[in-house]
Each structure stands twice: as C-alpha cells, then as structure tokens.
Amino acid sequence: MNTDALFQALDRQRIETPSWGYGNSGTRFKTFAAPGAARDVFEKIEDAAEVHRLTGIAPSVALHIPWDEVEDYAELRRFAESRGVTLGAINPNVFQDDPYKFGSIANPDPEVRERAVGHLLECVEVMRQTGSRDLSLWFADGTNYAGQDDLRARKRRVREALGRVHDALPEGSRMLVEYKLFEPAFYATDLFDWGAAYAHCLAIGEKAQVLVDLGHHAQSVNIEQIVAFLLDEGRLGGFHFNARRYADDDLIVGTTNPFELFSIYAELVAAEGAGDDLTRTTARNVAYMIDQSHNIEPKVEAMLYSVLNCQEAYAKALLIDRERLAAAQAAGDVLGAHRTFTDAFRTDVRPLLAEWRRSHGLPEDPIAAHRASGYQAKVVAERGTAAAGGGFPVKS
Amino acid sequence: MNTDALFQALDRQRIETPSWGYGNSGTRFKTFAAPGAARDVFEKIEDAAEVHRLTGIAPSVALHIPWDEVEDYAELRRFAESRGVTLGAINPNVFQDDPYKFGSIANPDPEVRERAVGHLLECVEVMRQTGSRDLSLWFADGTNYAGQDDLRARKRRVREALGRVHDALPEGSRMLVEYKLFEPAFYATDLFDWGAAYAHCLAIGEKAQVLVDLGHHAQSVNIEQIVAFLLDEGRLGGFHFNARRYADDDLIVGTTNPFELFSIYAELVAAEGAGDDLTRTTARNVAYMIDQSHNIEPKVEAMLYSVLNCQEAYAKALLIDRERLAAAQAAGDVLGAHRTFTDAFRTDVRPLLAEWRRSHGLPEDPIAAHRASGYQAKVVAERGTAAAGGGFPVKS
Amino acid sequence: MNTDALFQALDRQRIETPSWGYGNSGTRFKTFAAPGAARDVFEKIEDAAEVHRLTGIAPSVALHIPWDEVEDYAELRRFAESRGVTLGAINPNVFQDDPYKFGSIANPDPEVRERAVGHLLECVEVMRQTGSRDLSLWFADGTNYAGQDDLRARKRRVREALGRVHDALPEGSRMLVEYKLFEPAFYATDLFDWGAAYAHCLAIGEKAQVLVDLGHHAQSVNIEQIVAFLLDEGRLGGFHFNARRYADDDLIVGTTNPFELFSIYAELVAAEGAGDDLTRTTARNVAYMIDQSHNIEPKVEAMLYSVLNCQEAYAKALLIDRERLAAAQAAGDVLGAHRTFTDAFRTDVRPLLAEWRRSHGLPEDPIAAHRASGYQAKVVAERGTAAAGGGFPVKS
C-alpha cells in the first residue's frame, strides 16, 4: 500500500469516545475523585472535543441516559457541534434503578420489564432528537445463584423486549446488542456471549447487530475470530474498545496485549476489502466506540492514549502485505504467513502517523501537545474536584 | 414426584458409551498400556455390554471410524446385539491422516477438503448399515499462529462441507456438530464455540444440531445456560459427557464438579416437561454420550462410574420441587429458590437408585458387582497388555 | 467415626462472620439498598448474634477499621458479649483514603506508606482493646499498567511495612497475610498469590501466616492443594470463605462448587489429625472467617446459609473413611480411593446435623427458624432502608 492509499485509509478512521469516560469512575472498593473530571454532559463534551481537536479521528461522543439526560437534546446537539463534535450512540441505563435488582428486561416481574422497555423506547426517542444512528444496548441482567430464576424464561423475556425495541427503531438506525460473560451477575448473565446476542439479533430483525466489547469474554477466547465470524454473517455492528487481563478491567485499549488489537484490526481491514458485498458493507458500517474506566489516570490523556492506540493498530493492519499473506496461506507456509502478518505489527508506525497528522494540521504528538496545552490545569481550576462517591461507604 | 413417576423417568434414561473409551489412551507425553484394555471393536463392544449388563442404562456403543472400521457392519451389528447392545452414533475421524496437518474441511487445499468430505460421506454410508441415527462430527481444524490462514475463508469452507454432508443424511437421521475452544489447534479452532456451531447448523438445515462436550469451553463458562439456550432454540442434539478442570481433561464425568452436572440435568429435566413443543421434543431427543480418556484408571470400572454419575445427577434433578422453585423464582426469593434447587442436590439418591436397580434385577452396587465378577481378570488373561504407543518416542 | 466422636468434632467448629457482611454492599455499577441492612457496628453485631443464636457455631464477629471504629472498644466488647458473641479479627482498611490511589504500603510515596503503616499499628492497638488474636491484612495495592511502577521496589516496600507491623504484634497474636490475584488492580497486585504471601511471612517472622480467600485465585487453581501445602509448612493462618465462578464474586460459600469446599475441609480434617506436630497445631489454629458481599439477597439469611454450608462440608469431611482411603491410595487404586472420598460427599448430612442441633437446643432448620422468627421484619421496621450509595453516580 502506498502512502497515498494509506493516508486515505487513515482519513476514514473514526473512534467514538464515551461521555462517561470523562467523569469519575472506580471499582466497588473506591472511586477516587480526579481533579478536573467532567461534572456534567457539557463538560464531557468539551473533553471529547479536546480529544478530537488533538487527534482528528474522534469526532463523536456516545451518551449515557439518564447520566447525560437533558431537557433539550437539540440544544445539546448544537452545543456539541459548536465544539466540533457530534452526538453518537445512545446508551440506555437499565441497571441502576432500585427495581432492577433482579434484572430489567429479564426480570421475573412484568412491571419491571415494562419499565425497562419504556426507558429503552424513550432512548429511541432521544435518538431521533440527537440524530444518533445507533442504540447501544447493554444489560446487567443475570442471576447470582443456581436456581435463582428460570434461564429459559429469562431468555424469552429478553427476546420479547428486544423485539419490541427493534420494531420501534427509526428507519436507517440500528440496535447494537452487547454481550458480557459476567459482572454484575455472577452465576448466569442473560446475554452471556456473542452466540446469544447473535441468536437474538437473527430472530428479531435486520436492524439488530452484535456489539463486541473487548473486555467481555472468557479467558483465552479468540476475539478476532468472533469478529471475523460476525463480519462474514453480516452481523457485526460495533465495538466497545478497552483492555483487560483478568475480568472486565476496562483499561486503556491496547495496553494489555497490543498484538490482539492489531489482529482484530487486521480482520476489519481485510473485511473492508472483501469481495463479498455483505461482509464489506458490514465492515464499513462498524461503529468503533471506546468504553473504559479511567480509575487512576487522568481522563483526557487516557482517552488520547486510547484513540492513538487504535490508530496505531489500524495503521499496522493496513501495512499487512495481503498478497504475500494470501500466497503463503495457500501454500501452507505456516511461518511465512505468520511472519508476513507479524512484520506489519513489528513496524514502527509512529513516524508515518506523525506525518499524517502534520499533513492534517494536527500536533505530531497529541499527548505531548495536550500536556503542553494547559488544558488539564484549566479544567482543574474551573471544575475543581467533584465528590466521587462510589465504593464502600466510608463509615457505616 | 412419587416413586413410580421417578422410576418411570429413571427407566427412560440412556447413556451411550464410546468404543474408544475401552481402548488405551493417553496424553501427548505417554500412553500407559492398561492390562486387559480392548484391542479391537469386538472387545470394545464386549466391554460396553458389561457396562450395560451392570447398569441397565447404557444400551448402545458409539463407533469411531476408521478405528472401528470393519468389512461388514451388518455382522458387527449382529455381534453387538448378541451381546445385548446396539451400535450408536458414528464418529468420523478427519484428524489423523497426514494430509490433515493443516485441517480437514477447512484446509486451504481443496483436495484435502474433498478427501475429508469423502470420508464423512462414507460414514453416512456406515450409518445406513449400522442403523445409527446420529453422525457425530468433531473437527480438529484450526491454526496455531496468527495469520497462518484466512479465518473467514476457513469458515466458508466449513460451511460448504457441512452443507454437503447434511444433504446426504438419510431421512430421520441427524448430524451433531461439536465445537471446541482449542486443542489440537492453539491459535484458532474453526468450530470454536456453541455460537459458531449453532450458526452453521441454522444455515445448513434442519438435520443439523449442536453437540455439547462438557470439556470444550473456556474457563468459567456456564454450560447449563448454553444447554438451556439451545434447548429453547430447538438445536441441542447431544452431549459428550466428561469432566474437566483445566483444559479438555476428559476425566470421568461428574468428578470435578458434580453440582455442575446436576445443574445441566436440571435444565434437561425441565425442558423435557416444557409447555413449548419444540423445546420438549428437542429435549426428549437429546443423545447422551460419554467421551472420555481413562488414562490411568481401569477402563470398564471408569465407564461404570461415569454412567452411574449421570444416573445420580439425573435422579437428583428429578427430585427438584418444581412448583416450589417456580413460586420462589416468581417472588424474587433468591435464597428460597436456590435452596429448593440445592436441596435436591443435597439428597443422597444412592438408596433410591439401589432400589430401582433391585427392581430391575440389576446389582445394587454395579461397581462392587464388577469388582466381584472377575471380568477384569478374565480380560487381562485373554487380552494381555497391548502395546500402547502414543506420547513422545521413547528414544529418537 | 461414631456419632459421639462426630458430635465432638462438630462441637469444635467455629465460623467467624464479618461485620461488613451485614451492611449494604454492591458492585461498581450499583449498590442496592437492602431493607433492614445494619447501619452501624452495633446493628452488625446484633445480626451476627442472631446468626450465632440460630447456628451455635458463629460466636465471633470480624471488625473492619475504620468502618467499625468506635471511641471505646471495651464498651463494644461488652456490647458484643451481652449479645452472646465476641469480637474477632481486626481488618484494617488502607484502600479507601484518597492518598491510597497508587497503593498503601507499596506506594512510591514514603509519606503514604508511613500513613498506611500508622493505620496498621493503630489496628494493632485496637486488637489489644478488643482482645483479638488476629490482624487480618488485605492490601488493594497494585498497578493498572505495565511500567506504572517498579515491581521489585514495590515488593521491598511491602516487605518492610509488613515487618514493622509484625514486630509490633502483641504476644500470642498473629498477622494473617491475604493475597489476591487482581482487583482493584488490573495489571499487577503486589500480594498476588499464596507464594508471594508465604515468602513474605517466612521473611518477617513466626507471627505471620497466610490467609486464603477462596475467591482470590486464578481460574482452575487447586485451592485444597495450596491449603495442604501451607498446612504442611505450618503457615496457614486462616480463611476468608466465599464462592466464586468468574472473578472475586464474593458469593455465599459453597454455592458454586460444593465439592470444592468439601475437598478443602477434607484437607483440614486430615491435618487436624496429622502425626506431625507442626501440621496438627497449625490446623487446629486456623481462623475460619467468612468474607462475602450479599448484594441481592437478604444478609442475615445469606450468612446463615454460609455458616450452614461450612458445617455441611465439615461434617461430610469428618465422614471420610480415612483408613479405607489410605489403603486404596497406597495400593494405587485410583477409583477406589476416589470413591471412598466422594462417598462421604454423597452422604446427606442434613439429618445428622439436625440431630446435633437438637442435642444443643438449636433449631433443626436455622433458616426456617429465622424466617419464622420475625427478625427480618423487626429490623426493617427499626432500621428502615439506609441509603446505599456506591456504584456509578446516578446523574453526573
């Protein structure tokens, strides 16, 4: 791939950052308050705009409702646009109200299910106002003890609720169905893996696609293979990028195993150029979103790091010599194929990306530029340190 | 459930034992030769007949082709029947010929794929001769290194081959598609989880169902939930029972976590009585098969232990007070539901099962009866200790 | 073992319940407020007393400082004694103050380390006032990103701090050093496994022993073997009992894999009768403590369930036919030994335990007695539903 083609491909990359990544977050033990952390949706959008200003590839912000609820979404949309970003995926929250203790759309109580579906439908309405294409659905539903509830009945409740939401989606929009192995449920999670999400999507309709969160799999699962499978079936809708080693650690994407992130992008790049229409179209419509918790590190800088890690992984994936790879694969040349694949990963793409940034009027080193910009000091001064709450009570 | 109903349910239980469980097996390090281990398919059938004679619920034997290949399957069938058992599922082997080094039906080389499909179609022919209902398909296909082969291309090759075999199946028969996380492939396995197997089955037709091997999942995966999901979708075809803690350990079923085996049977028992036709029919047609490697323990006794562990788990699952469970579940009584569920597990069903055996003219303690029978000494005398081979070469 | 000997053994069993198990707890997503949950240390002690009143084997309560901090520990001690229980292990908290964001005793900042050691030494002082034998030490220290801090330097800081605390311990007391694979740290935890805890204990002195929390291991680790190893080395100090499937789930002990809990007790029972003095003495001084989070289930009932699960596991372990087991083991009778071992597990000990309770004037079914007692309704009326806090902020 020559530099022109590379730069054109790099021009197309988009990473959506999440509003909640700019606010305080923590573990069940403690939420440490970060000085300058965004206190409301407007400050979150400002932080997201700073990330986009420095990287050029993070032009939208995902919202979490009701965390980011406002009276007037048209106004919020204008606010975002005035900062140079747009509003992205809408993420409903059906895990935090007290009635959701035993689940939302899978709850044994039909009233609770109705409440949950009602919130989801409100979020569909928000989509219309924000102009969002994607409704991003994660459910904390599950059980902690064997026998606690009927697994098949819960599955059917999930199916029914998803179907209702699906049918209410505006034309041209999608629902992205996320799965997760565990947490906060510790015996069984209702949408427990990609197979479950996929089966539901197939059953409810064309607007339903699967969302892959990199932190939601069992140990050792090959994520790039799931990505390839879903692309080939036309059902990969998007990503929640982050990194993990143990559980759903929600660390900065690419920090635990950068080779895995590269391997995932390698599948996406291949699919974007696939001969098969369905695969190619699916790949080109994938929503790339970050979903992380920056518990101990500065949030804006962490988000910059995340976006840049995705850019590096994508750039390396673009460098794979596809012809040579295909030839080695066809010949059963195991090590030749693997080496062709890993040679792209071995390449240091920082100079290339610095050049790409230069050519777009962006700072060559966005993190250094951010550190030099005084942005962090400014927001600390303006926002102070919000009470973080969270974690165990300090004193019962 | 009263004793009559319990006994009738116990009367319906069937566990198929595998011919290969009676022969020598080992790890990649060493296969220890077991004195008296079956040397050919006839001796394997004799061992299986011994297990059925003592337990009354293991009336069929799964075959592995070509390990159990014979010229005349009609004769083999008569031999089995003369011993009181029938021939069960046919298990093709497309992992052991030299051309399969890079896979069978997913191999990049079309000639190798053709060879593999050819063998599978031969096995369909064997089914006609043995009267087997189920073609049980496990593929070792996969890759060891990232980039070694094209994951989507391999998926499509699998789809095509499975479709061809599906369409050749005799009326009334099925193909059971097994999945496995890893081993012998260590980067990506082509049929890597239930979702992949399920997607293929959906695509190729009604005669394709998923086979769940208890040892083929990632750490911590909730197997009973997969079972429930597949039952509800009408796509659970059968089991390969065994136990694991680490990898695909292929230990005696129920020895690592008996509560898990109970929880799986709890789903099956519930589905057998489901109001939904598809679920109920699916549950009643599940093929219960054992697939184990008895590397260090006596094989016939190990198989007895396995069959009895399944019987205990099933009996306990029958004892669950379903009405009380449903009431507690509906009320959100987490601990009441869990206790109702676990009270059945806590029950010692050995006396009940001894009584059931007595009532069927079976030995109350099949293992003690086997130890007292002299069977093991007899086969050691007759068969001696076959050279085991396997493992690393003793001296290169 | 005859019934007299069994009952005497059962008489000796002790399970310490944790004060924090009676208050609200949750996940990072949400803490659901439980009606009637204890609001302060006095209410926690009342709940613990209720558990002891019904079970007879939970006579002490572990405290968490500063969650349970009071001005006058002598008064607290008298309060506990007036309710029929005593104060147990002291659990310092060095993870919740803001300065501990990068660790406590392993923090790169010497002032923070000093603060942490200061708190630990205060807790040693509390021990003197409460009459506690055990200082139970868990550290959240660790890092989230490779390179974040120097792993060897952190290890040395831990060693030094532990040594200082060790040397301040009153005569006859102990420090129990807990380890944990991960959470809240997601790259490296400073006390990451039993080997790390053991090495530190060896280095700092005789009063330091290892504490095993059942939820703090990597997937598939054999905990009973660690228990056996530490018993044999004379360095097993205590347990934090709970159950897990995925991460540190902190579920009710024995609910995920009751056979594992039985296997752990089997090692403890064997060691209590060991010929070797060190092993025997160590086993007899093990501190059995519960450490759980009852996020969705009623807390007192959950604690009853926990204590009873330990009693069942212990009773089953007492029933192992040790002579027969030893004979089978010596003979290489793999399945005979395993069956002897599992026959004890298969036994339904509920009738035996009901009898033991009757003989001690305890309710035969403590959970039913608790449900019938009106205790829960009483505390709901008295305490109401405390605000739970925790989890993500409802609205940023």
Add this chain to the structure above:
Amino acid sequence: MNTDALFQALDRQRIETPSWGYGNSGTRFKTFAAPGAARDVFEKIEDAAEVHRLTGIAPSVALHIPWDEVEDYAELRRFAESRGVTLGAINPNVFQDDPYKFGSIANPDPEVRERAVGHLLECVEVMRQTGSRDLSLWFADGTNYAGQDDLRARKRRVREALGRVHDALPEGSRMLVEYKLFEPAFYATDLFDWGAAYAHCLAIGEKAQVLVDLGHHAQSVNIEQIVAFLLDEGRLGGFHFNARRYADDDLIVGTTNPFELFSIYAELVAAEGAGDDLTRTTARNVAYMIDQSHNIEPKVEAMLYSVLNCQEAYAKALLIDRERLAAAQAAGDVLGAHRTFTDAFRTDVRPLLAEWRRSHGLPEDPIAAHRASGYQAKVVAERGTAAAGGGFPVKS
C-alpha cells in the same frame, strides 16, 4: 543507551535450544511426521548448530535423557564442539516409563520413587561428563481425581527426593526446579506453581533454583511479576521459553503476546543492573532455554524464529529509558511511565539487529538465509521422513 553499549549487551545474550525441539512432536491426537526432522541426538545437534550459525546467540543444546542417551558423552561433547555448539542443561525423564503411571518422586510406591531418584542421580553423573552446569527438572507427577492420593504425603516425598538430588550435585552446578499448573495430571500437580517450587528450593539448599516455563501458569497470571519476585529473592534459575494462549501450547515464544515477552525481558534487564548484589548476580546467571513443540511448522525455521523473537524482546527491553521511567514512576505519572515503557516496545529493532548481525558476520535475515541455504532440502534428502508415532493408534 548508545549503540556500543547496546551491542555489548546484545553480545551477551544467550538462548539454549532443546534437542527435542528438532525431532517430531505432536498432540495426544496425532504426531505429524515432519520431513527432515532429526532422528537422533547427532542430527539434533546439527540442527542446533545451524540455528547458532545463523543467529550467533544459540551456542548450546539442552539434552533429554534417555531420549539423547549415548554410551560416550565425551564423544558427544566433542561432536557438538566440532559443530560449534556445546552441551547444555541435562533434562531427566521420569514420566515415560510404565512404573511412573502414578508418579515418579511422589509415587506412593517407594520402589518407584527409588527408581526415579536413581535416574536423577544418573543424570547428575551425565552432567559431569557433559560439563553441564544445570540439571533441569520437570516432573509429570500428580493425580487425576480428588482423593486419589494424599497431597501432603506426596509433597513430602517430593521434598525428600529433591533434597537427595540436590546434595549429589557437583560443586558449581545447580538444579532448576520447574513447576506446571497441570498436564498430564488433571486434578493436582505436585509442583503446581512457582510458590511450591520456591518453597522446596528454599528448604533443600542453595543449589536449587526455580525454572519458569512460560506455558505453565493459570490464565491471566502475571509472569513478569513472578520473575521479578524470584529475582529479588535470588531464586530465579532459568526459563523454558515458549508461547501459549490456552493450555501448555508450546508454541514459538513471542507469537501469542509479544508484549508479555518484552515485559519479562524488561524485568531481567532491570535486574541485571540492580544495585542489590543478590538480584544482579541472580539475573546474570539465568539460564535462557527454549522448550517448544513444533507440531506443524518446520522445526529449524521455527527455532530460528524463536531465538530471534527473544533477541527482539531483549533489544527492546534494552531501549527502555530507565531514568525517565524511574522519574515518572516516582512522580505517580501513570501514563508517562507506561508510555516510556511502551515506547521501547513500539520501536522497530529490526534495523538495529540487522546491523548487529552484519557487524558479527551473521546474515542480516537469518530466516531468509536459512530458506536460501538449502539446509532443509539437504536434511530431507539425508534423513527422509521418520515414522512419527504418537497420538491415538491409527487402528486399534
């Protein structure tokens, strides 16, 4: 670090390749015969010499006894030296004789234990003849079923046997005690983790050190932290390098997660320059050995790839800006420290290593040179394709 210092450091790197890596190997399912695979120890040494000739940093070969047993080790030593390599660590084999079915040094049968110790002592004698410094000990000992044997008794048997071997070691030599989570044992492995190996080493004497095999840990365990811990305690003796994702996959080192290999080398490089004498001396005496199974790829090329991956990881670790890293760590600059650490990993060291090779008269691209050399064709012609054996019997 300037280029001179870098080159000097690169000059010091040594990777020992294993004789058994050049012969056929496989999984329990099948050993595919590789054309040209070495058939005896002489051919293995020739292959190892080829790897050293092309890389310059693999000057020794580990031997496996009895696989590599010869009458005259002095002659073997001269043969190796004539090919430009030396004989390295001696690896006894106490897992493949029939009496070892229930273990070797932990076997309940004292005669089997004596046999095993006898073999180990013979290997000590071989060390004298080969001039080997290291006795590399791996034991397959363990149990498959709970209760099968007495865990504490087995531990004591291990301790006793290791002590006897330790005391027989020649002056200046060492025993490296390897641990492994599982396989071929599936319930409990006697030397199950680094803590167990470490405890035994401490107890038996100064010549005993721990050997870390990268494939022998539970999922998600942080290996570089174990390395750091053992270095700091002066008990890290050596490595068995390979890569894994699932079990003990024994793939080419660095292929699964190259960042992990880099992180391990980062600890080693840091320790080599440690202020502390014990740590520094320990680091400088670490034995770097490869232990892999090249089941489907050409063996000599695979070994080249392995050695080069270690060289790349080491070179990157040398590039870490240690001063900057330490400053960021001390300042609690989480992302600054992480970025400094990862910037070294991001660097493409291939040009640097090509230059280093050029300066040593080595081919710039050893793999390309090997492919061009005709070596593989030559050995295929000379050696043919040896029968591989292994795996399940083709026909029972």
